[in-house]
Amino acid sequence: MAVVAVDANLGFSRPDEVIDDVDDRGLKRAITRPIDEPFSRQFEYRRCQVRDWSAPGQPPLNFRTMGFESISLARSDSLQNLLAQIRQAGEITVPQARQLRRLLNGRVFPLSRGRCLKMLHVAPEGLIMRKGGPNGLKVDPDTEMGEMNGHDVALAIHGDQDVRGTPLKQMMRGFAPWMFRHQTPDGSNRISPLVLVNLWIPLQQVTRPLTLMDRRTLNAREHQLRYALPTDTFLDRSEDMRENDIWSFLHDEAQQWYFHSHMAHDQAYIFDTLGEPHGSFILPGEDVAERYYLQLQMLRKQLKSGGDIERPLAETVNLPADTTEPLRQAIESMARLIATVPVDKVGKPVVDVWLARAxxxxxxxxxxxxxxxVVALLLPNFWPFNRSAGN
Ligand SMILES: [Fe+2]
Known part of the structure; x- marks a missing residue:
């Protein structure tokens, strides 16, 4: 039976890390600790129900009310080919990033309730690829974090940008709150059709999916906190722009969270950069996926070195009842491979096939x-507003 919701840990700011903000905006702030401090010093995991919005009976997503929505990328073959290449390579190159921007700039995507989103400009800064192994496993521990690649999956729930904060404040000389549509604890702009959105494309997310909050369930005055994120490790910026002003959040029972259990790159999220709460989480069953991943890694090494193979004891795959179907299938195929590792003397082709499958x-x-x-316009979904540039 399809899983409708899972119980999972989401990372929030710890209440004892909250102080009154020094600016006279009347807001609260979460303290920024040095980057090498353990996660648990600043954040706490809270058990939340995360609903699969693709399951039957769930309400349709709505960017304007909920803060996020999905769009279809399936219509562009060149985009799909490019995304498949990036997925396979596990990293994005500079020419690929350029091509991606070119394929998206000027495109129009239908939204719910008779609206569409016209992408005016994909920002050159902030295009990043994230990679993370099952259950928090680091898959390339030696890779260095660069501007676009080598980023791990986000552990804590956050909002990406304060409309009145760095770097938007400097880039737009303080005009951002007037220009962009936003909802911020100390003010909002619900009139402007101009939006700053994150375009989030899942290349694959059988594990560690993105979760987003239905923003109608957020008590922003109480639970949305200013937070200064140091950027020195991946961006080269001038002194006054070393820290990004982003948002952190406190947990509350009323908050409602959503994810999608089998989203691929024919679909993407758009969500409000200026405060929509989001982050990744670990699905039930990922600990089993991690164990099998490590076993396969060990077997692969032993086969490659030509040494003796220690076949792990055969075990039945035991998974929690709310394991999503794609994760269950992925774990079962790893288990099958472990059970069929070529232990006896066999020819190289047999070993090579197994290695490739592993x-x-x-x-x-x-x-x-x-x-x-992406800087975009929210428009009515009819001609001439919904005309793509170049069409
Ligand atoms: Fe983010």
Missing amino acids: TEAMDAVVRKSLEMR
Whole structure:
């Protein structure tokens, strides 16, 4: 039976890390601790119900009210080919990033309730690819974080940008709150059709999916906190722009969270960069996926080195009842490979086939995603507003 919701840990700011903000905006702030402090110093995991919005009976998503929505990317073959290449390579190159921007700039995507989103400009900064292994496993521990690649999956729930904060304040000389539609604890702009959105493309997310909050269930005055994010490790910026002003959140029972259990890159999220709460989480069953991933990794090493193979004891795959179907299938194919590792003397072709399959099965449980910032217009979905540039 399809899983409708899962219980999972989401990372929130710890209440004892909250202080009154020094600016006279009357807001609260979460303290920024040095980057090498343990996660648990600043954040706490809270058990939340996360609903699969693709399950029957769930309400349709709505960017304007909920803060996020999905769009279809399926209509562009060149875009789909490019995304498939990036997914397979596990990283994005500069020419690919350029091509991606070119394919998106000027495009129009239908939204719910008779609206559409016209992408005016994909920002050059902030296009990043994230990768993370099952259950928090680091899949390439030696890769360095660069501007676009080498980013791990986001652990804590956050909102990406304060409309009155760095770097938007400097880039737009303080005009951002007037120009962009936004909802911020100390003010909102619900009139402007101009939006700053994140375009979030799941290259694969059988594990560690993105979750987003229905923003109508957020008590922003109480639970939305200013937070200064140091950017030195991946961006080269001037002194006054070293820290991004983003948002952090406190947990509350009333908040409602959504994810999608089998989203691929024919679909993407758009969500409000200026405060929509989001983050990744670990699905029930990912600990089993991690164990099988590590076993396959070990077997692969032993086969490649030509040494003796220690076949792990055969075990039945025991998964929690709310394991999503794609994760269950991915774990079962890893288990099958472990059970059929060529232990006896067999020819090289047999070993090579097994190795290729093992690599593929391990890669399937690695979360890969692309995200970028887009300046866009929210328009009525009829001609001439919904005309793509160049069409
Ligand atoms: Fe984010």
